[in-house]
Amino acid sequence: MRIGATLAGMQQNLGTNITGHIPTRIATFDSYTDMLPGHPTFSYRGSTGITLGSSSYEHLVAVNQVGKRFYNEMALGSSYPTPVWPGGKSAGSPTSSMDHVQGDWRNCSPDWVRQMYNKYSHIDAAIAMNEGSTAPDFYSGPLWAIFDAGTLDRDGWDISFPFTSDKNGTFFTADTIEDLMVKLTQYRYQRVPAKHLKETIDKWNSYVDGGKDPDFAREADAPMHKIDTPPFYAALIAPIWHDSYGGLRISGKAEVIDLEGNVIPGLFAGGEASGGGQQHGLGRCLVHGYIAGNSIVQMKG
Amino acid sequence: MSVLHSPIHDNCTCTVDVLDGEVDAGHGFRVRASARCAQGCDLRGVTIAFHAPGGELATAMLAEADDDGGYTTDEVTLAAPASAGHHHFTATITSSAEGLAHAAPPAAFEVAAKAHAARLNAWDLPSAIVAGEAFRFKVGVKCSADCDLAGKPVALFDTDQRQVSTAQLGNDIWPGTTALFFAEMAARAPDDAGRHEWTLAVPADEAGLPPHAAGTAVLSLNVVAAPECSVTVETIAQDGQTPIHGARVVMHPYRAVSDEHGIARLRVARGDYTILVSAAKHLPIRRDVTLTADLITRAELEHEPPPANPDDFY
Numbered sequence: 001m002r003i004g005a006t007l008a009g010m011q012q013n014l015g016t017n018i019t020g021h022i023p024t025r026i027a028t029f030d031s032y033t034d035m036l037p038g039h040p041t042f043s044y045r046g047s048t049g050i051t052l053g054s055s056s057y058e059h060l061v062a063v064n065q066v067g068k069r070f071y072n073e074m075a076l077g078s079s080y081p082t083p084v085w086p087g088g089k090s091a092g093s094p095t096s097s098m099d100h101v102q103g104d105w106r107n108c109s110p111d112w113v114r115q116m117y118n119k120y121s122h123i124d125a126a127i128a129m130n131e132g133s134t135a136p137d138f139y140s141g142p143l144w145a146i147f148d149a150g151t152l153d154r155d156g157w158d159i160s161f162p163f164t165s166d167k168n169g170t171f172f173t174a175d176t177i178e179d180l181m182v183k184l185t186q187y188r189y190q191r192v193p194a195k196h197l198k199e200t201i202d203k204w205n206s207y208v209d210g211g212k213d214p215d216f217a218r219e220a221d222a223p224m225h226k227i228d229t230p231p232f233y234a235a236l237i238a239p240i241w242h243d244s245y246g247g248l249r250i251s252g253k254a255e256v257i258d259l260e261g262n263v264i265p266g267l268f269a270g271g272e273a274s275g276g277g278q279q280h281g282l283g284r285c286l287v288h289g290y291i292a293g294n295s296i297v298q299m300k301g
Numbered sequence: 302m303s304v305l306h307s308p309i310h311d312n313c314t315c316t317v318d319v320l321d322g323e324v325d326a327g328h329g330f331r332v333r334a335s336a337r338c339a340q341g342c343d344l345r346g347v348t349i350a351f352h353a354p355g356g357e358l359a360t361a362m363l364a365e366a367d368d369d370g371g372y373t374t375d376e377v378t379l380a381a382p383a384s385a386g387h388h389h390f391t392a393t394i395t396s397s398a399e400g401l402a403h404a405a406p407p408a409a410f411e412v413a414a415k416a417h418a419a420r421l422n423a424w425d426l427p428s429a430i431v432a433g434e435a436f437r438f439k440v441g442v443k444c445s446a447d448c449d450l451a452g453k454p455v456a457l458f459d460t461d462q463r464q465v466s467t468a469q470l471g472n473d474i475w476p477g478t479t480a481l482f483f484a485e486m487a488a489r490a491p492d493d494a495g496r497h498e499w500t501l502a503v504p505a506d507e508a509g510l511p512p513h514a515a516g517t518a519v520l521s522l523n524v525v526a527a528p529e530c531s532v533t534v535e536t537i538a539q540d541g542q543t544p545i546h547g548a549r550v551v552m553h554p555y556r557a558v559s560d561e562h563g564i565a566r567l568r569v570a571r572g573d574y575t576i577l578v579s580a581a582k583h584l585p586i587r588r589d590v591t592l593t594a595d596l597i598t599r600a601e602l603e604h605e606p607p608p609a610n611p612d613d614f615y
Contacts, residue, residue: 053581053582053605053607054584054605054606055579055580055581055582055583055584055585055605056581058579058585149477150424154547154549154581155581156581173477175420175441175443175475175478175479175480175481176420176422176441176443176481177422178418178420178445179420179443202519205521206521209428209496209521209523209554210496211553211554219553219575219577220587221585222577222579222585223549223551223556223577223578223579223585224551225549226424228422228423228424228426229424229425230422230424230441230475230477230478230481231475231477231478231481
């Protein structure tokens with residue numbers, strides 16, 4: 001058996017609107033839904049999360065696992081009606097993922113991708129997630145919303161249970177930013193220290209004092225507020241890739257294809273684990289399951 | 302067990318891993334001890350004693366077998382001495398296993414204890430302070446080891462490092478915190494407008510047990526000229542035309558919050574401004590103005606749409 005399987009259709013994840021996005025719900029593992037206590041999934045999630053409106057992003061800064069900002073927070077929760085990548089006709093790029101050419105010069109480097117893709121928060125979030133770790137052992141760590149008691153006063157956020165939980169690792173309270181940095185390590189996927197957080201918040205507060213955000217120009221969108229009033233809070237931001245068009249390349253019998261184009265005997269895949277169908281959902285899963293099941297029966301018979 | 306065994310297996314080894322780096326003086330630090338018998342005995346249940354120069358600190362049983370024929374304890378938290386510096390400890394085997402006594406040379410280990418850090422923070426500082434006028438703000442100090450800091454002095458220094466104000470931390474901690482002691486400070490702003498970076502400082506207490514290091518924080522002041530114009534912003538919800546209480550009005554560096562009638566009032570210097578208005582559950586708006594006289598204006602804010610449901614796209 002080969003050590004690796006071929007991937008197919010990964011570009012389709014970027015060619016379809018909102019396949020990935022950052023929901024306006026923080027402080028929970030599952031930011032896609034808002035199940036309350038009593039729901040079967042609640043024991044997993046532990047908190048419903050705090051549901052923010054788009055204006056509420058005015059009151060937080062978003063940082064990656066090493067404590068650095070990565071996006072204009074006011075645009076963090078936006079949804080997008082157009083494909084993510086490549087950059088469109090004006091950039092000389094195809095406008096549909098189906099027009100994407102594997103190995104094309106346009107996807108030759110991360111820098112090119114950064115320049116040419118339509119600016120979407122979840123892509124920047126995905127790029128920011130690995131900071132602090134290196135290939136091939138990337139730690140795709142969490143993103144955090146950092147805010148303070150002033151946020152609660154201004155925007156009326158309810159941080160009590162079940163909106164947040166002090167047990168599921170998605171919400172922390174601390175007397176100081178330095179203490180918050182220490183507490184973040186209690187989250188199981190925070191595998192590197194958020195060592196830049198204090199510096200980031202100090203810098204942000206200096207931007208508020210100066211009236212300009214040189215990093216992401218937030219002053220154009222809404223008032224900026226210092227994060228200086230204790231206690232301080234960190235709430236998990238959980239981007240969602242809620243369906244996948246790309247995945248393992250499979251044959252017409254739902255057999256997984258290896259790196260040299262050969263079938264990996266006995267290994268089958270389907271649904272959203274497989275790639276290239278430009279479709280997602282239960283229908284695809286059922287069809288692939290049906291094909292795989294019949295293939296296995298025929299091979300055994 | 303075979304009678305060929307010696308009654309004392311004195312060729313055992315014992316080691317200790319210190320799991321924490323530098324720790325606060327007087328604070329706990331974590332260790333894990335390991336031991337091995339050269340004759341391969343199962344040492345589970347054997348007790349390890351941890352000693353400081355003054356006596357025994359704690360004991361723990363070997364519980365887990367590792368891949369190399371050794372046995373380890375669970376994590377044990379020991380208290381570092383209250384003074385800063387490198388402190389030395391030992392660990393020894395103190396009980397028998399498999400009916401045989403085991404012994405090993407004491408395992409030496411050390412921990413570095415440091416003076417507690419002071420973490421300073423200032424808040425409730427006016428966003429714009431008129432040159433030469435008095436202003437007030439709050440300062441909080443937190444010890445890295447949560448010590449009681451009531452009565453500790455805090456000093457404020459200007460850009461020339463002249464002390465311009467002092468305060469003592471109160472007996473109470475700031476609401477919602479576990480150990481943040483705070484004080485209200487007052488000072489007089491510089492006479493020249495512009496940004497000024499002053500310094501808040503708490504002195505070191507190196508002789509104390511435990512010792513405390515000095516701490517500092519920057520206090521950034523936006524000093525402005527005397528206001529020349531008044532700006533009144535009436536904040537209104539577009540749907541329903543009702544006043545918005547608590548709307549934020551920012552004309553950097555000036556800020557105000559609307560009252561129950563939706564009115565926010567600012568006193569500002571003449572000049573070019575962007576007025577930004579925002580309120581909970583409403584979309585923020587902005588307007589550029591050149592201010593040469595008093596201004597009364599109205600800001601109608603549109604209610605924000607509900608969060609998009611991704612499933613609606615399919």
